Amino acid sequence: MKPSILLVANGDRELNTTVAEAAKRTGHEIRTADSSRETFAILGLGLDDVDLAIVDVDPILHSLAILEALSYSDTAPPSVALVEVDEAEATPLVRRHGAAACLKKPFGADELATLIEKVCAYACRKKPLTCDKWGHLRASGTDIRNSRRELVPNLIKTSSQVAVDSFTH
Numbered sequence: 569m570k571p572s573i574l575l576v577a578n579g580d581r582e583l584n585t586t587v588a589e590a591a592k593r594t595g596h597e598i599r600t601a602d603s604s605r606e607t608f609a610i611l612g613l614g615l616d617d618v619d620l621a622i623v624d625v626d627p628i629l630h631s632l633a634i635l636e637a638l639s640y641s642d643t644a645p646p647s648v649a650l651v652e653v654d655e656a657e658a659t660p661l662v663r664r665h666g667a668a669a670c671l672k673k674p675f676g677a678d679e680l681a682t683l684i685e686k687v688c689a690y691a692c693r694k695k696p697l698t699c700d701k702w703g704h705l706r707a708s709g710t711d712i713r714n715s716r717r718e719l720v721p722n723l724i725k726t727s728s729q730v731a732v733d734s735f736t737h
Contacts, residue, residue: 572597572617573684574645576607576634577624583650583673587622590680594688596620604630611637619688621647622680625662632665639666646691648683650675 573596575587584600591598596619601607607629615621621638625631631649638647646668651658659670668687671680 571595571619572599574610574615574618574621575600575624576621576629576631577602577650578626578628580624583624586675586677586680589677590684593677593681594684596684604634607634608637611640615645618645619691620645620684623647623649623667625649625651625658632662635662635665635667646687648687 573587573591575584575598577583577587577600579602588598599610599618601610615638623629623631623634623638635647635649638644647666648669648671649658649662649667650671650673651662652673655670655672658672662670668691669683671683
């Protein structure tokens with residue numbers, strides 16, 4: 569199955585066509601949500617197969633709430649906000665609500681495809697590796713040496729606290 573892009577839009581046919589063309593150029597399938605209710609239903613099912621969410625910032629859609637919901641966890645896909653106002657003004661606002669990038673409408677499929685590739689590449693670099701350089705699996709995608717360093721001091725704190733608690737009670 570191809571990785572997919574979730575498009576949250578208000579039924580703008582031209583926008584949907586442009587996003588679909590950009591998704592095709594980047595090797596993605598597209599899934600659309602035409603309302604806030606539909607978006608939250610999709611979020612409830614999980615976004616494991618979604619590489620990127622594209623949100624048309626529109627007051628009818630409660631777009632800022634959708635951006636926040638899309639960024640609910642570290643494993644959530646990055647999102648791109650499509651705006652009608654100047655990007656310089658909109659970028660700080662949509663970033664505060666969880667967007668990884670912002671693109672001013674109107675735009676072409678090539679411009680969006682380039683942004684999709686950049687955002688997805690950046691998101692992949694930020695994900696923790698699941699194996700070491702020899703191919704051995706890491707526990708929870710973390711560096712085992714680092715997790716031991718964090719674990720040992722915590723065990724020492726916990727064991728000394730237990731010892732203190734046992735003497736005081």
